[in-house]
Amino acid sequence: MQLLQSFAAGLCLWFCGSSGPELPVRHSIPLNIPEPSDLYFAPDGQSVWIVSDKGRIYEVDRAGKTVRQKRYKGHDFEAVCLYDGKLWTADETYRRLMAFHPADLSLAAERQYRVPGALNEGWEALCPHPRGYGLLAVSEKDPVRAFTFSADGELEGDQILRGIPEVSGICLWKGELWAVSDEERRVYRLSADFSVLGSWKIPVLNPEGIAIAPDGSLWIVSDDQHRLYQFDLPV
Amino acid sequence: MVLLVLWMPLAGQAQRALLVGKQHAAEFNTTLNAWALIPGDGQAPLLQLRDLRLGIEGTRSGKWEYKFQLDAANFFNDSLRNAVIDAHITLDLPDQFDIIAGYQLLPFSRNSIIGFRHSPFYQRSLLSDNTLFSRRDLGITLRKQAHFDHLAGYLGVYQGTGRILPELGRNAGISVAARGEFAFPVRFRHEEIDLRISPMPRGVIGVNVLGSTHRRDSVRFLQPFMTRGAKWLAGIDAAFCYRGLSLQAEMLWAIVRPRPAQQTLGDIPLNYETAGGYLSGNYYFKALNSLLAFRYERFAAMPLPESRQAASARAAWNFLISNDLKRMLRVEYCFYSQGGWSSPDPALRRGLRAGLQVSL
Numbered sequence: 001m002q003l004l005q006s007f008a009a010g011l012c013l014w015f016c017g018s019s020g021p022e023l024p025v026r027h028s029i030p031l032n033i034p035e036p037s038d039l040y041f042a043p044d045g046q047s048v049w050i051v052s053d054k055g056r057i058y059e060v061d062r063a064g065k066t067v068r069q070k071r072y073k074g075h076d077f078e079a080v081c082l083y084d085g086k087l088w089t090a091d092e093t094y095r096r097l098m099a100f101h102p103a104d105l106s107l108a109a110e111r112q113y114r115v116p117g118a119l120n121e122g123w124e125a126l127c128p129h130p131r132g133y134g135l136l137a138v139s140e141k142d143p144v145r146a147f148t149f150s151a152d153g154e155l156e157g158d159q160i161l162r163g164i165p166e167v168s169g170i171c172l173w174k175g176e177l178w179a180v181s182d183e184e185r186r187v188y189r190l191s192a193d194f195s196v197l198g199s200w201k202i203p204v205l206n207p208e209g210i211a212i213a214p215d216g217s218l219w220i221v222s223d224d225q226h227r228l229y230q231f232d233l234p235v
Numbered sequence: 236m237v238l239l240v241l242w243m244p245l246a247g248q249a250q251r252a253l254l255v256g257k258q259h260a261a262e263f264n265t266t267l268n269a270w271a272l273i274p275g276d277g278q279a280p281l282l283q284l285r286d287l288r289l290g291i292e293g294t295r296s297g298k299w300e301y302k303f304q305l306d307a308a309n310f311f312n313d314s315l316r317n318a319v320i321d322a323h324i325t326l327d328l329p330d331q332f333d334i335i336a337g338y339q340l341l342p343f344s345r346n347s348i349i350g351f352r353h354s355p356f357y358q359r360s361l362l363s364d365n366t367l368f369s370r371r372d373l374g375i376t377l378r379k380q381a382h383f384d385h386l387a388g389y390l391g392v393y394q395g396t397g398r399i400l401p402e403l404g405r406n407a408g409i410s411v412a413a414r415g416e417f418a419f420p421v422r423f424r425h426e427e428i429d430l431r432i433s434p435m436p437r438g439v440i441g442v443n444v445l446g447s448t449h450r451r452d453s454v455r456f457l458q459p460f461m462t463r464g465a466k467w468l469a470g471i472d473a474a475f476c477y478r479g480l481s482l483q484a485e486m487l488w489a490i491v492r493p494r495p496a497q498q499t500l501g502d503i504p505l506n507y508e509t510a511g512g513y514l515s516g517n518y519y520f521k522a523l524n525s526l527l528a529f530r531y532e533r534f535a536a537m538p539l540p541e542s543r544q545a546a547s548a549r550a551a552w553n554f555l556i557s558n559d560l561k562r563m564l565r566v567e568y569c570f571y572s573q574g575g576w577s578s579p580d581p582a583l584r585r586g587l588r589a590g591l592q593v594s595l
Binding site: 034054055073074075076093094095096112114115116117118119121122141142165182183185203204205206224225226 | 251252262264296297298421431432433434437559595
């Protein structure tokens with residue numbers, strides 16, 4: 001019955017041709033980085049940290065030029081964020097959170113967890129928790145699940161996110177969450193309690209990461225296109 | 236099988252990833268693909284288990300990967316058929332190339348390389364269904380991807396364990412395979428369905444060759460036939476996708492030369508050439524979780540007097556239950572077949588099939 005309802009709703013959507021508004025690209029910057037997965041702006045907005053599937057952390061300037069990089073062999077970094085003065089990454093395959101010192105990208109701490117699913121169904125997204133302390137990590141799909149961590153890295157619990165079929169990146173901006181979905185090619189705005197407040201299509205192939213710069217502009221990184229895209233924040 | 240189908244959605248929620256120490260992670264996976272032939276036109280109903288795969292794969296330190304996979308359906312359908320379909324390790328040499336060693340897929344034919352769960356049909360094309368060459372063998376492959384994966388190259392040497400029919404036993408000779416791919420304007424994964432509804436046109440072209448000098452699996456056109464000799468195959472393929480539309484085309488040319496030179500066995504010419512290919516396409520209606528697909532293929536041989544050519548056409552509708560390829564319902568209709576498709580293989584018969592595919 002649920003399948004039939006889903007099919008009927010899709011049929012209406014397809015005939016009406018409505019899949020929501022699409023955000024126009026304001027600017028794009030090529031990157032010399034293979035398989036970029038996520039990004040996070042430095043507090044001064046002058047540089048961006050980017051992580052890749054091959055266990056590399058990059059710092060690039062606003063023109064997309066790599067300023068420095070460091071490799072941690074054998075890791076699959078899918079997400080990055082700055083929290084408590086450290087750069088945190090999520091290693092999807094090995095179910096690990098790792099913290100680095102931003103000054104020299106040296107390892108500060110790491111911790112491994114048990115997360116259900118296949119090897120490529122670990123965490124895809126990571127950001128400071130909207131409650132004001134700790135971290136929030138999100139798994140990709142089947143189902144999309146949000147994991148809450150305490151300030152000292154203890155896994156406190158998880159809950160299923162309704163209304164988003166797949167998540168590839170997430171960030172926190174002014175108490176709200178912004179997520180991007182690779183398979184849906186869509187950006188979602190969520191409240192602090194994970195209710196979906198709106199969504200917009202984006203003309204980007206394989207969008208893997210999302211960040212909002214200190215000036216309030218929305219940035220997406222494309223894995224397949226290895227390129228940064230800038231949008232106006234749709235609020 | 237019913238129990239398995241009921242179990243699979245539950246298993247999807249389970250802990251399938253296994254962490255062994257800090258640098259070793261593995262996962263268990265399963266795939267079920269089964270269909271029923273809807274009786275009609277004098278046909279008897281038929282239930283076919285296409286795949287029942289159980290596998291484990293893992294990675295250590297991001298440097299080593301391994302994969303072991305059994306297809307129990309092979310055993311159920313023919314007890315002589317090899318149930319092992321993958322048993323190999325991959326060594327990733329950073330910034331150089333990958334080495335794949337063990338029992339593996341040969342890097343030949345785009346359709347053959349793509350995992351079957353990405354196919355919208357119940358049967359691969361004749362070009363890549365083991366009729367014209369053995370898809371798997373024991374050996375070593377070097378793989379190099381470059382320029383953001385726009386370019387990919389494969390070169391492999393294989394020992395001859397691979398065989399087209401179990402009755403033929405082991406092959407005696409060494410095979411060599413090579414393949415090159417060029418994707419534009421971005422990398423093109425080994426997929427046939429545009430699940431991401433690509434916002435830009437994307438394409439890939441590939442060329443490949445496969446040769447052996449003393450194989451025993453050289454085939455009589457459309458009917459595996461043992462003859463020790465040389466076999467050379469060359470192929471080109473291309474794929475394109477844009478906004479949910481995916482198109483694929485592939486051509487192959489095979490030359491079979493028995494050694495010592497033997498022109499006929501009775502009235503069957505053993506010295507022959509085969510050429511042909513397929514055109515296929517599909518469109519993904521994302522809002523409807525539906526995929527419509529078609530395929531037309533045609534092959535001809537020289538100088539065989541009988542079954543000189545074979546052609547078939549089929550269409551399929553897939554319903555993607557989970558909005559991806561993990562759980563699919565499929566109805567497929569083979570509405571045209573000619574020549575060699577009078578094969579006893581039920582997958583090649585004309586008719587309507589309905590079934591499902593579940594992967595975890």
